[in-house]
Amino acid sequence: MQALEARLQDSSKSLQRDFGDRAAKEAADITAILTELRQSILNELDEPEFKQLKLFNTTEKEEFERNINSLKARSEQIPVEIEREVAAIQAKFANGGYLPNSPETSPLI
Numbered sequence: 001m002q003a004l005e006a007r008l009q010d011s012s013k014s015l016q017r018d019f020g021d022r023a024a025k026e027a028a029d030i031t032a033i034l035t036e037l038r039q040s041i042l043n044e045l046d047e048p049e050f051k052q053l054k055l056f057n058t059t060e061k062e063e064f065e066r067n068i069n070s071l072k073a074r075s076e077q078i079p080v081e082i083e084r085e086v087a088a089i090q091a092k093f094a095n096g097g098y099l100p101n102s103p104e105t106s107p108l109i
Contacts, residue, residue, distance in 0.1 A: 019093045026089045027090070035078070038078040041075040041078075044071065045072065
């Protein structure tokens with residue numbers, strides 16, 4: 001019985017470590033993806049062709065400005081989205097509670 005309890009504790013610690021590692025990897029991955037997206041948007045907004053509105057008629061200029069404003073708003077939302085996604089990932093893996101009834105997390109298998 002003592003050996004079974006020791007194995008259970010070892011398995012539990014191992015799962016918690018694995019969940020922690022996986023949570024950290026997922027948080028880093030989503031942060032990298034969203035940071036890259038934000039940088040791509042900002043780079044695109046800095047391109048010279050985005051600043052040459054003289055060639056557009058009034059309707060095209062208005063549409064272009066709406067698009068630019070949408071891109072700017074999206075780039076400003078990304079840092080908040082990163083925080084929200086990282087918090088969601090941490091909550092998903094909190095206390096080793098990810099998929100608690102699956103065979104992958106059963107300490108006796």
